[in-house]
Amino acid sequence: MTTKQQTILLIEDDAWLAELEAKALEQDGYTVVHAPHAPAAIVAIDATPPDAIVLDVLLGGSTAFALLHELQSYEDTGELPIVLCTNMAETLSLEELKPYGVRRIVDKSTMLPADLVAAVRSVLL
Amino acid sequence: MNGREGKQQHDLSQYTVPSITAAAHELKAPLALLRQLALRLEDDAVTDAERRDLVQRMTLTTERALRLTSDLTKSARLDDALFELEPINPEQLCRDIVTELTPLFEAHHRELSLSRKTHPLLLVANRDLLRRIIMNFSDNALQYSQPGTAVELQIQAFKSSGIIRVGVRDYGPALSSDMWRTLQKKLSKAPQAIHARPQSSGLGLFIASQFADAMQGRIGATRHRDGATFYVELQASQQLSLL
Numbered sequence: 001m002t003t004k005q006q007t008i009l010l011i012e013d014d015a016w017l018a019e020l021e022a023k024a025l026e027q028d029g030y031t032v033v034h035a036p037h038a039p040a041a042i043v044a045i046d047a048t049p050p051d052a053i054v055l056d057v058l059l060g061g062s063t064a065f066a067l068l069h070e071l072q073s074y075e076d077t078g079e080l081p082i083v084l085c086t087n088m089a090e091t092l093s094l095e096e097l098k099p100y101g102v103r104r105i106v107d108k109s110t111m112l113p114a115d116l117v118a119a120v121r122s123v124l125l
Numbered sequence: 126m127n128g129r130e131g132k133q134q135h136d137l138s139q140y141t142v143p144s145i146t147a148a149a150h151e152l153k154a155p156l157a158l159l160r161q162l163a164l165r166l167e168d169d170a171v172t173d174a175e176r177r178d179l180v181q182r183m184t185l186t187t188e189r190a191l192r193l194t195s196d197l198t199k200s201a202r203l204d205d206a207l208f209e210l211e212p213i214n215p216e217q218l219c220r221d222i223v224t225e226l227t228p229l230f231e232a233h234h235r236e237l238s239l240s241r242k243t244h245p246l247l248l249v250a251n252r253d254l255l256r257r258i259i260m261n262f263s264d265n266a267l268q269y270s271q272p273g274t275a276v277e278l279q280i281q282a283f284k285s286s287g288i289i290r291v292g293v294r295d296y297g298p299a300l301s302s303d304m305w306r307t308l309q310k311k312l313s314k315a316p317q318a319i320h321a322r323p324q325s326s327g328l329g330l331f332i333a334s335q336f337a338d339a340m341q342g343r344i345g346a347t348r349h350r351d352g353a354t355f356y357v358e359l360q361a362s363q364q365l366s367l368l
Contacts, residue, residue, distance in 0.1 A: 109156070
């Protein structure tokens with residue numbers, strides 16, 4: 001369990017998947033704020049700056065990459081650690097995405113709930 | 126097409142042929158969700174109520190995935206098949222679709238409804254293909270609409286051109302024009318390594334476009350400030366003029 005209640009912004013457009021991922025993170029002591037798309041994520045970040053972000057890649061309206069670029073444009077959000085949780089993991093390179101704040105990539109199609117929790121925990125160390 | 130001020134319309138009839146990779150990716154999403162639902166089901170802490178909910182979600186997710194595989198099969202065989210075109214009452218067809226998809230929409234806390242017309246309309250179509258197009262658009266709307274909102278099936282007649290449009294209106298992210306422009310500008314300036322990443326495959330739209338072609342129709346989309354309408358346009362039946 002985490003000693004301090006840390007807030008994770010979960011950006012996932014599939015409501016059912018978001019529910020499952022949030023449950024896993026909450027069971028490990030995190031507070032989870034869910035945003036189904038990039039505009040809602042921007043509003044959520046303004047309201048409560050999270051400690052880390054879990055981000056799906058294909059989102060309604062825009063892709064995660066537009067959001068990553070947006071976050072990098074501001075000093076306060078540019079440092080936020082990001083975990084990409086995606087079905088496209090095998091096509092992505094962590095090295096290429098590191099400049100955009102991405103610290104871990106989790107393969108949604110093969111992960112266990114504990115894998116997502118472990119990835120979040122590792123970026124908050 | 127009847128242009129509407131303040132809205133952006135796009136002709137989607139030339140949608141590009143998707144790759145096997147795109148089809149695999151589209152199927153990966155529901156399969157990954159199914160796996161997570163099943164993993165949750167294995168958890169001893171799950172209550173009976175949650176278990177019932179999980180099972181229902183697995184069933185509904187499976188049905189969505191099966192619809193996609195069925196559409197893919199149909200799409201691959203379009204050239205070899207003959208599709209009988211007949212006068213169809215789109216309102217009746219839409220009503221049937223609303224009945225069929227209501228459990229799925231309710232499970233997602235959304236409503237699917239039909240905007241009723243005063244006068245009955247008839248169009249010329251293949252019932253199965255038209256049904257698949259509307260189901261496809263409805264699935265898309267479910268994915269991109271806001272919880273608590275209604276998705277509307279809409280039927281419009283353009284008498285001068287003899288066209289009937291069946292559309293699916295969703296209320297998605299309330300994106301202001303400024304925010305949209307900012308995001309688009311940022312995206313266009315992103316480095317190539319990021320910008321060139323694959324995005325949504327558009328497989329569903331490609332399939333819908335093919336089905337519309339097979340009925341001498343076309344599909345299109347209108348982007349609203351608070352969502353989108355995806356539609357198919359088909360020839361009105363001659364019987365329309367008698368109404």
